[in-house]
Amino acid sequence: MALDKNQIAQRIAQELEHNMYVNLGIGIPTLVANYIPESIDIEFQSENGVLGMGPFPFEGEEDPDMINAGKQTITTMPGAVLFDSATSFAMIRGQHVQLTVLGAMEVAENGDIANWKIPGKMVKGMGGAMDLVASAENIIVAMMHTNRAGESKILKKCTLPITGVNCVKKIVTNLAVLEVTANGFKLLERAPRVSVEEIKNATAADLIIEGEISEMQF
Amino acid sequence: MINKVVKSIEEAIAGVRSDMIFMVGGFGLSGIPENCIAELSKKDIFSLTCISNNAGVDDFGLGLLLQRKQIKKMISSYVGENAEFERQMLSGELEVDLIPQGSLAERCRAGGSGIPAFFTPAGYGTEVAEGKEVREFNGKPHILESALTADFAFVKACKGDTAGNLIYKGTARNFNPLMAMAGKITVAEVEELVPAGELDPNQIHTPGIFVQRIIQGKKYEKRIEQRTVRKNQ
Numbered sequence: 001m002a003l004d005k006n007q008i009a010q011r012i013a014q015e016l017e018h019n020m021y022v023n024l025g026i027g028i029p030t031l032v033a034n035y036i037p038e039s040i041d042i043e044f045q046s047e048n049g050v051l052g053m054g055p056f057p058f059e060g061e062e063d064p065d066m067i068n069a070g071k072q073t074i075t076t077m078p079g080a081v082l083f084d085s086a087t088s089f090a091m092i093r094g095q096h097v098q099l100t101v102l103g104a105m106e107v108a109e110n111g112d113i114a115n116w117k118i119p120g121k122m123v124k125g126m127g128g129a130m131d132l133v134a135s136a137e138n139i140i141v142a143m144m145h146t147n148r149a150g151e152s153k154i155l156k157k158c159t160l161p162i163t164g165v166n167c168v169k170k171i172v173t174n175l176a177v178l179e180v181t182a183n184g185f186k187l188l189e190r191a192p193r194v195s196v197e198e199i200k201n202a203t204a205a206d207l208i209i210e211g212e213i214s215e216m217q218f
Numbered sequence: 219m220i221n222k223v224v225k226s227i228e229e230a231i232a233g234v235r236s237d238m239i240f241m242v243g244g245f246g247l248s249g250i251p252e253n254c255i256a257e258l259s260k261k262d263i264f265s266l267t268c269i270s271n272n273a274g275v276d277d278f279g280l281g282l283l284l285q286r287k288q289i290k291k292m293i294s295s296y297v298g299e300n301a302e303f304e305r306q307m308l309s310g311e312l313e314v315d316l317i318p319q320g321s322l323a324e325r326c327r328a329g330g331s332g333i334p335a336f337f338t339p340a341g342y343g344t345e346v347a348e349g350k351e352v353r354e355f356n357g358k359p360h361i362l363e364s365a366l367t368a369d370f371a372f373v374k375a376c377k378g379d380t381a382g383n384l385i386y387k388g389t390a391r392n393f394n395p396l397m398a399m400a401g402k403i404t405v406a407e408v409e410e411l412v413p414a415g416e417l418d419p420n421q422i423h424t425p426g427i428f429v430q431r432i433i434q435g436k437k438y439e440k441r442i443e444q445r446t447v448r449k450n451q
Binding site: 046047048049050055056057058059061062063064065066067068069070071072073074082083084085086088089092093112117122123124125126127128129130131134135161162163164165 | 245246247248249271294295296297298304307308314316318319320321322323324326327338339340341342343344345346376386387388389390391392393394395396423440441442443444445446447448449450
């Protein structure tokens with residue numbers, strides 16, 4: 001059974017380690033914060049200028065001066081800090097932020113990612129995505145395996161304008177967990193009751209499949 | 219102490235003319251200089267180049283200038299939260315230069331810091347790198363990005379003093395301190411203006427040397443773009 005968006009986020013949460021600084025992109029990545037085990041401490045960075053981001057505020061407690069990069073109202077955790085945009089991207093480019101989770105339209109087998117532009121359509125811009133993917137030591141992509149037309153978003157080569165080169169390390173989709181290796185995509189895990197065959201059929205790139213592929217555990 | 223206070227919003231924006239380059243602080247609608255933008259939208263100044271991370275919404279922020287077609291070019295990282303912007307962009311009336319957010323911030327900081335250009339990994343191998351010098355450092359390719367400056371920078375802070383020193387609040391800080399540095403004339407509007415000496419010098423974010431004019435804004439709407447709440451337990 002393919003995962004829903006919350007389950008993708010839940011699986012990605014397993015990648016987080018104690019005392020990590022993490023930047024979560026808009027969409028499915030934002031949901032990852034809902035599944036952090038209580039046994040570990042994570043600090044979330046939002047590139048508009050906050051480290052130690054907390055949950056959404058209770059109704060009536062929204063502050064227009066406290067938002068995340070998706071322009072949603074937020075709160076801060078004890079020990080949080082606020083800073084300007086240049087300092088924020090120093091944390092990102094300087095690799096002080098250890099993990100970036102973001103969405104994508106396409107990922108290629110060399111780790112290229114496309115997630116900011118569809119030519120001929122309204123182009124909203126890359127925001128902080130290009131800075132994030134150019135520098136993060138570890139980048140995990142959270143996305144559906146196929147687009148609305150049912151076409152694979154996992155490709156030999158990106159067809160859309162790219163956001164960054166050779167940067168994605170891992171992909172968690174509704175069907176599978178894939179690792180980007182020097183030799184291409186390696187299938188690590190499959191969604192519960194989704195067969196390797198189904199994953200292969202939904203993937204336009206070659207998959208390295210070694211031995212028995214286990215189901216994701218939740 | 220040099221006194222930077224101007225008496226009216228008209229005086230705050232005095233000297234702005236068509237064809238100028240403006241920087242406008244803020245992220246989304248958070249920390250935007252509402253009063254200066256509203257005043258600019260009443261003036262017959264057009265053909266502006268506007269450097270701002272975002273472009274406001276239809277009826278607020280920079281959307282007000284777009285409605286009157288005062289902007290000919292936007293330099294931003296993320297735009298299109300308003301229909302009029304989209305219409306002008308798709309029809310070719312509005313030129314849009316999209317640049318990575320971190321590069322935008324650093325280009326403003328560099329502009330105000332006497333650094334004409336710098337190398338960054340952001341955008342290498344993408345459309346953003348087209349026509350730019352590429353150089354490898356530590357085995358990794360970087361692209362050359364140039365500094366940005368502006369005829370006017372409009373910024374907004376929570377508190378300021380008569381000497382132009384500024385303190386921001388929350389995530390409303392964002393691009394404001396960087397743009398404050400990069401304006402030939404930087405106009406700061408604040409929610410609360412106090413006499414010099416009242417702010418703790420240890421806590422000031424933007425030193426007054428970067429600010430040429432300061433004014434207490436008449437009113438602040440501080441609109442929220444994406445009001446998101448959790449349920450009370």
